[in-house]
Structures are given as C-alpha cells and as structure tokens.
Amino acid sequence: MRFLARLSPELAASFTAEQLEAIRLAFGMRYATQHALDLRRTLHLPWGRYYVVLLVGRTQRREAPGGGWLARAGRGLVDTLGVIGMVAGIAAMLMVAGQSIGVMLPEPDAMVLADR
Numbered sequence: 001m002r003f004l005a006r007l008s009p010e011l012a013a014s015f016t017a018e019q020l021e022a023i024r025l026a027f028g029m030r031y032a033t034q035h036a037l038d039l040r041r042t043l044h045l046p047w048g049r050y051y052v053v054l055l056v057g058r059t060q061r062r063e064a065p066g067g068g069w070l071a072r073a074g075r076g077l078v079d080t081l082g083v084i085g086m087v088a089g090i091a092a093m094l095m096v097a098g099q100s101i102g103v104m105l106p107e108p109d110a111m112v113l114a115d116r
Contacts, residue, residue: 038055039055040053
C-alpha cells in the first residue's frame with residue numbers, strides 16, 4: 001500500500017492483516033486493483049494542465065437488486081452504443097488530423113479501379 005511507504009518501517013510493520021484490511025475499506029483504496037488497461041496521462045494545454053485516466057477491466061461489483069433481463073439488456077445496448085460512438089469519434093478526429101497535415105485517404109472509386 002502506498003501510504004505504508006510514507007511511514008517509518010517499524011510503524012508499517014506493526015499493522016496486523018486485520019488492521020490493514022480495515023484501513024483499505026475505510027479509505028477506499030481501490031488503486032491496488034489490476035486493470036487490463038491502465039492509462040494515466042497529464043495533458044499540458046495552453047490554458048492549464050489536466051489529468052486523464054482511462055481504466056478498463058472486469059467489474060468486481062455486484063449487480064444492483066431489481067434489475068431484470070430487460071434492464072440489463074437496455075444498459076448493455078446503451079453501453080455498446082456509447083463505445084461505438086467513442087470509437088467513431090476517435091476515428092473522425094484522426095481523419096481530420098490526418099487531413100490537416102496532408103495525409104489524404106484514397107477516393108472510393110480509385111480503390112475499386114485498382115482492384116480490377
């Protein structure tokens with residue numbers, strides 16, 4: 001745990017496993033979990049600095065009671081559409097950025113003629 005590194009070694013060694021678990025629960029120390037994708041960056045923009053975090057991994061939480069299959073299907077549909085929208089937005093930004101630096105995509109007709 002990160003906070004143990006700030007304590008003297010003698011004090012850090014004095015905690016029992018039960019005390020450490022209680023501290024984890026009390027302070028909500030979720031940073032110890034592993035994620036499939038853990039991307040943390042600081043963006044230095046002209047008007048300020050911003051911290052961006054992208055974490056991807058399986059959820060450890062239990063489902064809220066009262067959610068039937070229709071509610072789960074609805075949440076799944078909304079989540080799927082959200083991911084598709086994010087991917088489409090990123091692709092559009094990359095295309096605009098590429099065109100602004102002179103990288104042009106081939107015309108669709110040119111691709112068809114090249115295959116013949």
